Every structure is written in structure tokens, then in C-alpha cells.
Amino acid sequence: MKKDKSILIIISFLIIILFFKSSLQGAEESLPIPDPINPYLVSKKNFPEFELPAIQNEAERNYLGVSKNGDFTIGQIKAEILIIEFYSFYCPHCQRAAPDVNEVYQQIQNRPDIKEKIKIIGIGAGNSDYEISSFKNKYKVPFPLFPDKRMEIFRSLRLRVTPTFIGIKINKNGTLEQFYFREGGFEDSQKFLAEIIKFSGIEPGEKNEKANM
Amino acid sequence: MKKQICKYRYLLCLIMFMILTGITTAFGQSEKFSESIYPVGKLKPIDTVPKLKVGDRAPGFTLPAVSGSKISLSQYVGKNSVVISFVPAAWTPVCSDQWPGYNISKELFDKYDAILLGITVDNIPTLYSWTKQMCSPNEKIWFPVLSDFYPHGAVASKYGVLRSEGVSERALFVINKKGIIVYIDIHDINKRPFLEDLVKALEEANKQ
Numbered sequence: 001m002k003k004d005k006s007i008l009i010i011i012s013f014l015i016i017i018l019f020f021k022s023s024l025q026g027a028e029e030s031l032p033i034p035d036p037i038n039p040y041l042v043s044k045k046n047f048p049e050f051e052l053p054a055i056q057n058e059a060e061r062n063y064l065g066v067s068k069n070g071d072f073t074i075g076q077i078k079a080e081i082l083i084i085e086f087y088s089f090y091c092p093h094c095q096r097a098a099p100d101v102n103e104v105y106q107q108i109q110n111r112p113d114i115k116e117k118i119k120i121i122g123i124g125a126g127n128s129d130y131e132i133s134s135f136k137n138k139y140k141v142p143f144p145l146f147p148d149k150r151m152e153i154f155r156s157l158r159l160r161v162t163p164t165f166i167g168i169k170i171n172k173n174g175t176l177e178q179f180y181f182r183e184g185g186f187e188d189s190q191k192f193l194a195e196i197i198k199f200s201g202i203e204p205g206e207k208n209e210k211a212n213m
Numbered sequence: 214m215k216k217q218i219c220k221y222r223y224l225l226c227l228i229m230f231m232i233l234t235g236i237t238t239a240f241g242q243s244e245k246f247s248e249s250i251y252p253v254g255k256l257k258p259i260d261t262v263p264k265l266k267v268g269d270r271a272p273g274f275t276l277p278a279v280s281g282s283k284i285s286l287s288q289y290v291g292k293n294s295v296v297i298s299f300v301p302a303a304w305t306p307v308c309s310d311q312w313p314g315y316n317i318s319k320e321l322f323d324k325y326d327a328i329l330l331g332i333t334v335d336n337i338p339t340l341y342s343w344t345k346q347m348c349s350p351n352e353k354i355w356f357p358v359l360s361d362f363y364p365h366g367a368v369a370s371k372y373g374v375l376r377s378e379g380v381s382e383r384a385l386f387v388i389n390k391k392g393i394i395v396y397i398d399i400h401d402i403n404k405r406p407f408l409e410d411l412v413k414a415l416e417e418a419n420k421q
Contacts, residue, residue: 090314090405092347130409131314138317 047176079119097185098139113204258401264373276359303343325415329356
């Protein structure tokens with residue numbers, strides 16, 4: 001009887017250890033937990049900084065406000081809000097989503113109150129430079145696209161599908177905070193942008209009246 | 214006896230707790246977008262011994278296409294370069310996003326006067342459903358998709374790319390207008406070849 005009990009204790013102990021070990025591993029780089037009411041809202045999750053390759057195109061450099069010399073980090077992008085689309089040249093869903101994402105960009109550019117505050121970039125998961133420019137030409141993508149040829153960024157964020165849309169706040173002290181996470185495309189670009197603005201909590205700028213001109 | 218149940222109740226509670234937490238995690242990660250793709254896991258990168266080499270005459274074949282017609286390699290000789298893209302199987306991860314890339318690159322193939330033929334060992338109905346979800350409902354994939362289903366993998370076998378499990382390698386063959394093989398890429402089945410490598414091969418094929 002006593003032997004029974006000690007075996008039971010040992011087994012329970014082992015199970016507890018195994019359980020905590022696996023949950024710890026899971027917590028290392030976990031995906032955001034969806035909000036029960038707004039499935040794409042992420043509440044205050046720190047976002048890891050990562051590097052992007054230097055941009056050759058001057059207009060795109062100006063758009064992101066980064067200097068010519070070499071690689072830069074996303075924290076250096078001149079914006080309050082950054083929308084990152086993880087996509088792939090080879091993914092039919094991303095191909096279908098491309099015009100919608102272009103529309104979001106246009107809507108932002110048409111609004112002086114948010115134009116300087118919200119920027120968009122695309123990261124091609126598993127795509128080469130050549131595939132990035134092919135996608136850009138095919139869909140006339142007006143915002144900067146970057147290759148993630150070996151999927152290092154994609155994997156480090158534990159992403160699963162393309163397209164994935166991530167919204168992050170770039171704080172004044174350079175820290176990054178994620179507030180939006182969406183797997184899959186969207187049907188309504190206006191609704192998508194409204195969500196981004198709402199969830200980010202930014203105040204559209206003082207130039208509000210110009211927006212109606 | 215009762216005492217023993219009490220004891221096991223503790224263990225049972227623990228297991229129940231774990232199952233419940235396990236379920237919530239699994240639910241949180243439910244892949245609403247993985248759709249119908251079958252996860253194959255990591256496969257042996259290459260499982261065949263090459264039968265053909267650059268400079269060989271491309272073996273002829275006639276296969277049924279998803280569109281209903283029959284396509285023969287010989288119909289392009291003297292007119293176009295031909296790219297044959299063998300992919301292992303419909304509804305598997307890497308292949309499901311290799312052809313959609315070619316599907317938005319028609320201009321590229323046109324530029325080099327090249328025809329693309331996609332081949333798998335699947336039957337026509339499977340290929341029909343699979344390629345249908347590669348583009349919008351009102352569109353069609355622009356290149357012929359051929360079924361090497363019966364006799365099973367006969368063309369893949371001729372080209373030396375039929376694997377032991379009955380699917381083909383992920384392989385690209387570029388054949389010039391004279392019908393000669395000018396480029397072979399029997400790729401790691403788990404990885405997608407980059408487009409620029411194929412473009413370089415097409416450039417070369419066009420020069421000859």
C-alpha cells in the first residue's frame with residue numbers, strides 16, 4: 001500500500017515537471033492571445049526589434065524616414081504606427097490580398113491627419129530579392145517590400161501563415177508594442193484601417209480639417 | 214477500496230487540469246487558414262538517381278491535361294522552349310505555393326518564348342480541385358497542368374524523378390526549342406526553388 005502511494009507521488013511529480021517544462025517552452029516566443037471581443041486586438045505585447053536591409057529606392061527611404069547607409073531596425077522607422085504584412089510571392093491568398101493592402105496605403109496617404117503617423121511595409125517570407133520585385137511590379141505595390149529569404153524573421157515571430165498582418169506602436173523611447181495581429185486577408189480595407197486606428201489608440205493629428213477638403 | 218479511489222482522484226484531477234489547459238492552447242492555435250493542405254512533415258530531400266543529363270534529348274510524352282485536352286511535348290519542338298515543373302503531389306505544403314508563383318509570372322515565360330507544363334502523379338479530378346483554389350473563382354491557371362496518374366508516374370519515371378513512395382521529386386527541366394534539355398534542377402523536395410534560377414536558365418535556353 002505504501003509502495004503504491006510513493007509511486008503515485010513520483011508519477012504526479014514527473015507529470016507536473018513535464019507540464020511546466022512544456023508550457024515554459026511554449027511561452028518563449030508565443031503568438032499573441034486573441035482578445036475575446038476583438039479577435040485581432042492584442043493588448044500591450046512587447047514586440048521584438050529586428051533589422052531590415054538598406055533601401056535602394058529614394059522615395060521609399062523618404063517614406064520610412066531612414067538614412068541611406070545600410071541596414072536599419074524597425075524602431076528607426078519614422079512613424080507612430082507600423083503595419084507589417086507578412087506575405088509571399090507564391091501565396092495565392094497574398095496575391096488576392098495585394099490590391100486590398102494597396103488600398104489601405106492609398107487611404108492613409110489621402111488622409112493628412114494620419115499620413116505621417118501610419119506607415120506600411122511588407123516582408124516576403126521565404127522570398128528572394130527577385131521575387132520581391134516581381135511581386136512589386138505585378139501588383140504595383142506602392143510601399144516598401146523586404147525579403148526574408150530564409151524566413152528568419154517569420155520563424156522568430158512564430159508566424160504560421162501568409163498573409164499575416166501585425167500592427168505595432170513605435171514608442172518615442174524606441175520600444176515596440178504590438179496591438180494588432182491578424183492571420184489571413186481582409187475584405188474591407190476601410191474597416192481594416194479603422195480597426196488599426198482604434199486599437200492603436202493614436203489620436204489622428206491636428207490637421208483633421210484638411211482631411212475633408 | 215474507497216481510499217484507493219480517493220488517491221487516484223487526485224491524479225485524475227491533475228490529468229483533467231492538464232487536458233483542459235491543453236485544449237485551450239490547441240484552440241488558441243487553431244489554424245483557420247491552413248485550409249486543406251496536408252502536413253507531410255520533413256521528407257528525404259532527394260530519393261532518385263538521375264537518369265537524364267543536360268545535353269540529352271528530352272524524352273517525349275503525351276499526357277491528359279486538366280482542361281480536357283492531351284498535351285504532347287513534341288508539339289512545342291521548333292516553336293517554344295519548355296519548362297517542365299514536376300511537383301510531388303497535390304494538396305501538400307510546398308507545391309501548393311510553387312505553382313501560384315508561376316501563375317503570376319506569365320509575362321516572364323512569354324518574354325522567353327517559353328511554355329510551362331506542370332506535372333504531378335495525381336489524377337485529373339484532384340488536380341482540378343487543387344489548381345482551382347490557386348486563383349480567384351473567375352480565373353484559370355494559365356499553364357497546362359498534366360496528370361501522370363496512369364500508368365502511374367510513367368513520365369516522372371522516364372525523367373528519373375519518380376520517388377520510392379510513388380510521388381515525383383520537385384524538379385524543373387528546361388528544354389530548348391530543339392528539344393534538348395538545357396537545365397535540370399532536382400530540388401530538395403522540402404524546399405521551393407527560387408524564381409531567379411529558373412529565369413537564368415530560360416535566358417540561356419533562349420540564346421541557344
